[in-house]
Amino acid sequence: MLSLSRWRQTRILLIGASAMGMDSSMDKDIGCETTRKRRHVTVVGAGIVGINCALQAVKSGHVVVVLDREAPGQGCSFGNAGLIARSSFVPLSSPRILAEVPKWLLDPLGPLAIRWTYLPRLIPWLVRFVRAGNLKQVHQTAAALQTLTDPSVELYQQLAKEAGVGSLVRASDYIYVFETKKAFAKAAFDMELREQLGVRVERLRGGEVRDLEPTLADHFKFAYRLLDHGFTVDPEGLVKSLADHFRRLGGDIRRCEVKDAEFGPRDVTALITDDGRLETDVVVLAAGAYSGPLARTFGVTVPLDTERGYHVTLPDPGVMPKRPVMSGERKFLVTPMAMGLRFAGTVEFGGVVAPANYARARALLALGGHMFPGIRTDGYSEWMGLRPTLPDSLPVIGSSPKFDNVIFAFGHQHIGLTAAPKTAQIIAELIDGRTPNVDIRPFRPNRF
Structure with a gap:
């Protein structure tokens, strides 16, 4: 099915599962020469970012x-928490987070776990993670990520409307709730950083918390309310709806896996899949948690690892909050969805092949009962997924230093859903030879 004669037009291959982008240095490679030409674009990866990129490319007039x-x-496009988190630009490594790590690791219900058999392999990543937690880098990282997250709500509202599924995306506020004044105060730095970068934040105390969200237990006495956010009530349904819209516009979706590639002196000339050989002129790698091996093939070694995240979804919880709610102490998110109430979060380091530890998911049931008194858990479903994560919290977006026609876009950690539409816009701009309207140099592949 994929053995195709060599196209006469310029072809662009996008390999993606979680996110996409390109460094402005690609202008010299595919910029003015390809401007306004209709190109054959192949997106490998049917996750939220891959589908967003495919949709933007086909809307730009390309064959995709x-x-x-x-x-x-x-x-992760199936099981994420559904939050469209324009404020999720605070990096994962910061002085406050690093101070909490020992306590979290000792807590069986804590938000962080490391499989100790995986620790030797993880140590180099952890060293880089700690180094990235200085205050100067925290501010720089937040400013870079904010360019990807800030327009997310409006972009999703537009995309969902175009796809005929506007009801799947809802504008909303989003609250961090706390039981203790001490924990509430510890989060002040993160909230002030958000405010510095344009997020509207309200501070609630005492009865104000339950006045806003009456479903909460009364021991939640403090909260930060983040305005101008959004969420999807069906993450899987949103991706499938955008994929259906992509097909209606003339796009094609095929089931196969990239296995290898063929190379010229400075470019990749073809990809080998389990369904045949596909010639190409430009490759964009954004294969999520599985990007590392192909990135090495294409000239870059990056310290990509995975945060294994879990969720439980309750089909008939008996309570339904009006908005997404984050536990400030326990670091899990609760989102009202079409199929029930989803509790999602936790971070587990254990690689991509180890079996899921669903005790991590079931721990969310106990935490949910603590947050929402009387909640019903009958018939719950559980899930585990792999977040692609780099130690500096920044994705890899840019061109390969070895192959002129290879572009990287992966490693978006917790913000794959949120950052997908803006990443797709960047890809569309670069395909058309235009300079992106945001600075993507912080995401360069050779920064490590």
């Missing part, structure tokens, strides 16, 4: 094919 070994909307 999506390749993925899974159907659209699987992996």
Whole structure:
């Protein structure tokens, strides 16, 4: 199916599962020469970012094919918390977070776990993670990520409307709730950083918390209310709906897996899949948690690891908050969805092949009962997915130093859903030879 004669037009291959982008240095490679030409674009990866990129490319007039070994909307695109988090630009490594790590690791219900058999492999990543937590770098990282997250709500509202599924995306506020004044105060730095970068934050105390969200237990006495956010009530349904819209516009989606590539002196000339050989002129790698091996093939070694996240979804919880609610102490998120109430979060380091530890998911049930008195858990479902994460909290977006026609876009950690539309816009701009309207140098592949 994929053995194709060599196209006469310029072809661009996008390999993606979680996010996409390009460094402005690609202008010299595919910029003015390809401007206004209709190109054959192949997106490998049918996750939220891959589908967003495919949709933007086909809307720009290109011939677009999506390749993925899974159907659209699987992996993290299926099981995420659904939050469209324009304020989720505070990096994962910061002085406050680093101070909490020992306590979290000792807590069986804590938000962080490390499989100790995986620790030797993880140590180099952890060293880089700690180094990235200085205050100067925290501010720089937040400013870079904010360019990807800030327009997310409006972009999703537009995309969902175009796809005929406007009801899947809701504008909303979003609250961090706390039981103790001490924990509330510890979060002040993160909230002030958000405010510095344009997020509107309200501070609630005492009865104000339950006045806003009456479903909460009364021991939640403090909260930060983040305005101008959003969420999807069906993460999988959103991806599938965008994929259907992509097909209606003329796009094609095929099930296959990239296995290898063929090379010229300075470019990748073809990809080898389990369904045939596909010639190409430009490759964009954004294969999420599985990007590392292909990135090495294409000239870059990056310290990519995975944060294994878990969720439980309750089909008939008996209570339904009006908005997404984050536990400030326990670091899990609760989102009202079409299929029930989803509790999502936790971070577990254990690689991509170890079996899921669903005790991590079931711990969320106990935490949910503590947050919402009387909640019903009958018939719950559980899930685990792999977040692609780099130690500096920044994705890899840019061109390969070895192959002129290879572009990287992966490693978006917790913000794959949120950052996907803006990443797709960047890709569309670069395909058309235009300079992106945001600075993508902080995401360069050779920064490590």
